[in-house]
Amino acid sequence: MHETIxxxxxxxxxxxxxxxxxxxTLKELYQLKAETRELRxxxxxxxxxxxxxxxxxxxxxKNALYSLETIYIDDDTGHRxxxxxxxxxxxxxxxxxxxxxxxxxxxxxYGEDKFIDxxxxxxxxxxxxxxQGFRLxxxxxxxxxxxxxxxxxxxxxxxxxxxxxxxYNSVFxxxxxKNCCRSPIIITSAPLKDxxxxxxxxxxxxxxxxxxxxxxxxxxxxxxxxxxxxDENKQKLIRLxxxxxxxxxxxxxxxxxxxIGSALQIKFGQTTVxxxxxxxxxxDEESRAFxxxxxxxxxxxxxxxxxxxxxxxxxxxxIILTIDMKSGESVIKDxxxxxxLSFICSKLDLDSHPGPCLVCGDTPSDxxxxxxxxxxxxxxxxxxxxxxEKLKKQVQDICPNSYTVPYPDILLTILGLxxx
Numbered sequence: 001m002h003e004t005i006x007x008x009x010x011x012x013x014x015x016x017x018x019x020x021x022x023x024x025t026l027k028e029l030y031q032l033k034a035e036t037r038e039l040r041x042x043x044x045x046x047x048x049x050x051x052x053x054x055x056x057x058x059x060x061x062k063n064a065l066y067s068l069e070t071i072y073i074d075d076d077t078g079h080r081x082x083x084x085x086x087x088x089x090x091x092x093x094x095x096x097x098x099x100x101x102x103x104x105x106x107x108x109x110y111g112e113d114k115f116i117d118x119x120x121x122x123x124x125x126x127x128x129x130x131x132q133g134f135r136l137x138x139x140x141x142x143x144x145x146x147x148x149x150x151x152x153x154x155x156x157x158x159x160x161x162x163x164x165x166x167x168y169n170s171v172f173x174x175x176x177x178k179n180c181c182r183s184p185i186i187i188t189s190a191p192l193k194d195x196x197x198x199x200x201x202x203x204x205x206x207x208x209x210x211x212x213x214x215x216x217x218x219x220x221x222x223x224x225x226x227x228x229x230x231d232e233n234k235q236k237l238i239r240l241x242x243x244x245x246x247x248x249x250x251x252x253x254x255x256x257x258x259x260i261g262s263a264l265q266i267k268f269g270q271t272t273v274x275x276x277x278x279x280x281x282x283x284d285e286e287s288r289a290f291x292x293x294x295x296x297x298x299x300x301x302x303x304x305x306x307x308x309x310x311x312x313x314x315x316x317x318x319i320i321l322t323i324d325m326k327s328g329e330s331v332i333k334d335x336x337x338x339x340x341l342s343f344i345c346s347k348l349d350l351d352s353h354p355g356p357c358l359v360c361g362d363t364p365s366d367x368x369x370x371x372x373x374x375x376x377x378x379x380x381x382x383x384x385x386x387x388x389e390k391l392k393k394q395v396q397d398i399c400p401n402s403y404t405v406p407y408p409d410i411l412l413t414i415l416g417l418x419x420x
Contacts, residue, residue: 016042018060021067025083026090026259029071030161033097036064037164040104041202044170048178048204058108065101068094090259093279096157100166107168112416115168119409126413129405133383133414136403140381140418142181143355146341146373149188149197151362152385153415155408158277160262161195165202172416177207179419181358183350185209185218187337187369189318191267192217209348213267214320214365215340220348228335228343230269234321237307241319242266244297245273254290256282262316269321269335276315291317309334313363338368342376351376359399360411362386370398385411 016038023029039060043053071080071094079091107115120126147153150163153173157163177184185208190196192212198219201210211218216228230238245266249258258264260281261274273294275287282290294317295310302308311318311334320334345351356379359370366384373380381401385408386392392404405411 016060017056018064020063023067023071023082026092029068029082029092032064032067033162033164036061036101037200037202040164040167040170043108043167044174044202045204047167047171048174053108058105061101061105061108065098065105068098068101084255084259090256091279091281093158093277093281096155097162100155100164100169104167116413119413123407123409126410129410130413130417133403133405133410134417137358137381137414137418140180140356140358142358143183143353144350144357144377145177145181145184145360146357146369147184147186147360148337148362148366148369149186149190151408152360152366153186153408153412156278158261158279158281159259160190160200160265164200167202169412170202172412172419174203174207175419176415177203180415182353182355183209183348185211185341185344187211187215187340187344189214189267189270189272189337189365190262191265192219196265196267209344211340211344213270213340214335214337215344216270216335217268218344218347226344226347227268228340230321234269234307237301238269238271238321241298241301241308242271244301245271245294248293248297249273254293257290271319272316273319274316275312278315294319311365313365336368337366338372341369341372345376355379356381358382360384362408364391364394367394367398370395374399383411383414
């Protein structure tokens with residue numbers, strides 16, 4: 001099997017070395033995470049080009065890991081604490097940040113074969129799932145690979161701004177994109193940038209079509225930006241909504257929601273704000289109160305309910321501009337990933353090319369994307385990352401060629417092995 005740490009040419013210098021740091025504030029945490037992105041991005045390019053990674057890169061990653069592991073832990077709660085400013089503190093769960101650095105270090109030190117063995121030690125039935133998925137898709141060349149990011153090809157993180165893509169993740173995905181499919185597309189609910197998927201991804205340029213805001217905006221493989229047209233009146237309404245949300249999050253009673261999970265994400269045609277994170281760091285009553293406050297603002301701006309739809313995931317409040325189903329009719333709906341996929345395909349002419357299509361997701365919000373693919377393509381295959389039996393059945397009912405796995409690293413390993 002392919003080894004990641006390859007042969008003769010070693011890059012002995014680290015372009016963006018990371019030093020040991022005393023992390024005490026959320027701002028310093030995000031700065032360190034940005035440094036890991038700057039370090040990781042060129043490493044992936046070198047691995048894809050079969051260059052050996054220098055020891056200085058590994059030492060920098062170890063410095064970043066140690067800097068996270070030594071963040072102050074409160075003796076009473078057992079949680080790590082960081083300051084928001086001079087006085088206020090917030091509890092932070094750094095499971096994602098620490099584990100993904102540990103994985104990258106192991107991957108670079110021991111190579112891909114041993115890294116896969118390493119994953120198998122921690123993930124129940126890892127090899128059973130990987131072998132079945134590999135056999136299911138072996139030998140296929142896909143016209144399109146259409147996938148969600150968080151929870152599907154990337155493990156969940158407590159804060160989107162911290163969810164920098166790991167090296168091993170990018171190598172597996174990049175290899176699959178280059179070797180096994182014609183049009184690889186990532187469709188996410190997050191914005192494209194500032195702060196969005198482009199700020200946390202390290203895949204080499206011109207490898208993936210990145211689609212943000214459920215596909216309302218995307219950048220194609222040539223770097224061209226495309227956006228779904230929005231009615232002028234709706235644009236005014238969402239600008240008003242965004243200004244109201246910014247004011248709300250300056251309120252001392254609600255400002256903590258700036259620093260958990262997705263935080264506030266101003267997208268193209270959609271606004272998302274977190275009311276909880278995967279660590280459940282917000283008390284339930286506070287989270288529900290914030291949800292009701294956001295709903296009341298939306299009702300004030302859109303009393304008829306014709307322009308916005310609210311989708312509450314339990315973690316995020318997604319406020320989505322509606323779209324007209326047909327010109328001249330009064331039927332409206334919220335924009336979903338199926339609409340996004342249809343828009344992307346129309347721009348890139350994807351449905352005119354023969355060959356199978358692979359769709360990957362992990363939540364009910366990815367179901368419209370799968371349904372649309374079933375409408376548009378003759379040969380659809382799907383892998384969903386879920387332990388939800390109801391969602392599993394829904395996926396199977398929609399797509400006969402379906403498979404489900406419980407963890408993103410299983411899907412990544414399947415894709416990585418298919419591309420060898």
